Structures are given as structure tokens and as C-alpha cells.
Amino acid sequence: MVNMDIVYLVKKTLLNEELRYSLRSLVNLPHNKVFIIGDCPEFINEEKVYYIPNNKLNSRYETTTNHLKFACNCNELSNNFILMNDDFFILNPINEQDLNLNRGLLKNQVSFYHKNHRPLTNYDRLVENSFKELKNQGFENPISYELHTPMILNKNNLLSILPKLNNESLHCCKRSVYGNYFIKNSNTIKDVKILNNTIFNPKEERNLLSCSESCWEKIKPYIKEKFNEKCLYEK
Numbered sequence: 001m002v003n004m005d006i007v008y009l010v011k012k013t014l015l016n017e018e019l020r021y022s023l024r025s026l027v028n029l030p031h032n033k034v035f036i037i038g039d040c041p042e043f044i045n046e047e048k049v050y051y052i053p054n055n056k057l058n059s060r061y062e063t064t065t066n067h068l069k070f071a072c073n074c075n076e077l078s079n080n081f082i083l084m085n086d087d088f089f090i091l092n093p094i095n096e097q098d099l100n101l102n103r104g105l106l107k108n109q110v111s112f113y114h115k116n117h118r119p120l121t122n123y124d125r126l127v128e129n130s131f132k133e134l135k136n137q138g139f140e141n142p143i144s145y146e147l148h149t150p151m152i153l154n155k156n157n158l159l160s161i162l163p164k165l166n167n168e169s170l171h172c173c174k175r176s177v178y179g180n181y182f183i184k185n186s187n188t189i190k191d192v193k194i195l196n197n198t199i200f201n202p203k204e205e206r207n208l209l210s211c212s213e214s215c216w217e218k219i220k221p222y223i224k225e226k227f228n229e230k231c232l233y234e235k
Contacts, residue, residue, distance in 0.1 A: 004096060004152065005033045005078040009067045010086055011060070012039040018216060019086035020234060024227035028090040029150070034233055035077060037067040045235045050076060061126075061171035068174075069162060072155040083151045087216070089209045089223055090150070098207065099152050100186040103144040106131045106176060129169035134180055137164065145179035145186075148193040148210035157182045194219055 006026065010019060020043060026034070035050045044051070054070050057063045071077055082099065103109060110131050113124040120128075127146065134142035145151065161181055165171050179186070194200050194211040202222040211219050 003030045003032045005035060005081045006031050006084055007035045007037065007068075007071050007077070007081050008084050008086060009064050010036050010038040010040070011056075011063075013041070016041045016086060017220070018211075021223045021227050022084065022086055022088055023233045024229070024231045025088075025090040026233075027227075027231065028093045029082070030095065031082065032078060033076070035071060035074070035081075037071055038063075043234055045233055048232050050074075059168060059171070061168055061174075065162065065165055065171050065174060068153075068158060072159045077155065079156070080152060080154050083153050085148065085210070087210050087213075088148065088150055089227075090207065091209055091226065092207045094207050096152060099150050100183065101145075101147055101149055101151075102179060102183070102186045102188050103147050103191060104188050106134065106142045106144040106146075106173075109144045109146065123172065126169040126172040129167070130173035130176060133167070133170055134173075134176065139180050142176065142180050143186075144173075145175040145183070146173060147175070147189070147191050149189075149191075149208045151175060151179075153178060154182065 008019065010016070019041060023034070033050055035052065036044065037052045038054050040046065040051045040053070052070055052074065054067050057066055082096070110128045113120060113127065117124055131142060158178060161177055164177060165174055170177055192206065192208045192210055194209070194215045196212065196214055198215070200218050209219065
């Protein structure tokens with residue numbers, strides 16, 4: 001398979017150490033160009049990345065959808081590309097076929113939130129509404145693709161579903177909207193994101209890792225040791 005381009009959707013932050021080490025971790029994933037859409041931290045080597053500035057909209061979900069629309073209309077971007085977040089880390093060498101992943105049935109994710117979250121968060125309610133909307137769009141048992149892992153997208157396919165993202169809940173779960181329409185074969189895994197109540201074991205075998213902002217300090221020593229060399233995307 002021909003190597004794809006990488007797209008990062010980046011919000012404005014003061015330091016964004018996570019992005020620095022996420023970029024370093026790309027050494028473990030064959031790829032072509034790297035695109036950054038949104039904000040570009042000062043440490044980025046803009047001679048080595050394609051930077052597309054884009055404005056923040058009403059919500060973070062609407063903003064990221066708009067960022068993706070800009071990406072899809074960029075002629076320089078490969079038709080198939082890999083979507084990354086600045087807090088995704090690729091810990092071991094993998095190939096593009098290792099990125100076809102799902103989280104299981106979306107109804108199980110909703111049930112988990114109802115069982116374990118009291119009260120439900122705004123995000124929990126948006127996911128529940130997305131589940132209902134996908135059922136209304138004809139998916140009897142919609143699958144969740146709400147993983148904190150890189151995801152392969154096709155520009156034309158993505159543009160075709162943007163009109164279907166007609167409310168905030170579907171903007172919130174656009175990965176699942178895309179996956180249910182276009183992904184036919186994928187492997188089910190548990191989400192790799194480290195949360196406040198997660199015990200992080202650095203010796204655990206894993207290929208992919210992510211973390212919430214509040215947990216960056218929990219995994220930072222491990223990540224800094226693993227990716228201690230500057231990459232070409234840094235000044």
C-alpha cells in the first residue's frame with residue numbers, strides 16, 4: 001500500500017508538548033507528508049509540514065469538522081490520509097492495515113456511560129444522541145469508532161457525509177458516522193486513552209497510546225524516554 005499523508009487537527013495551546021512527541025512517534029508509521037490544520041506551535045518546522053490555518057467555530061466538534069473540510073479540499077493532500085490528534089502516540093512500528101479499528105457496538109458504549117457516569121456528561125449525552133441518529137439513518141446496530149487512535153479516511157467519502165452531520169451530536173461522533181458508512185472490516189479493541197482513573201503500566205505491551213490533558217504528566221516520563229530524539233518536523 002502506498003504511504004499516506006498525515007493530518008493533525010491542532011487547537012491553540014501555550015506549549016503542546018504532546019504534539020511534539022506525537023510527531024516524533026511517526027517514526028513508527030510509514031507516511032508521506034504531514035499536515036497541521038488549526039494552530040501551529042512555535043516549535044514546528046514549517047518547511048517540513050504543510051500548515052493550514054483555520055478558525056475556531058462555535059464548538060470544538062464543529063471546529064474539527066470544519067478543519068477536516070479544509071483538509072479534504074486541499075489538492076496537496078493524498079486522497080486517503082491518516083487522521084491524528086496531538087495526543088496520539090505510536091509506540092511500535094505498525095502499518096496502515098493496523099489502523100482499521102473499532103470500539104464495538106455503539107449501544108454498549110452508551111450503556112457503559114449510563115452505568116458508570118452519574119450524572120451523564122455532555123459528551124455522554126451527545127454520544128447517546130449520535131447512536132439514535134445513526135439508527136434513524138438506517139444502521140440497526142451502529143458500531144463505535146470513537147477511539148483515540150489514528151484513523152484512515154478518504155477525502156471523497158468524508159466530504160459526502162459532511163451534510164449528514166446536521167447536529168452537534170453527529171459532529172461529536174463523526175468518526176462513527178464515517179466508519180458505519182464506509183468501513184467494512186475492522187478489529188475491535190478497547191480504547192487506548194489514559195484517563196484520571198487509569199493505572200498506567202509502562203511495561204504493558206501496546207502499539208498505540210493516548211491520554212487526557214490532565215494525565216499527560218502521568219505518561220510524559222515514559223513518552224519522553226521513548227522518543228528522546230528530535231524529528232524533522234521540529235525546528
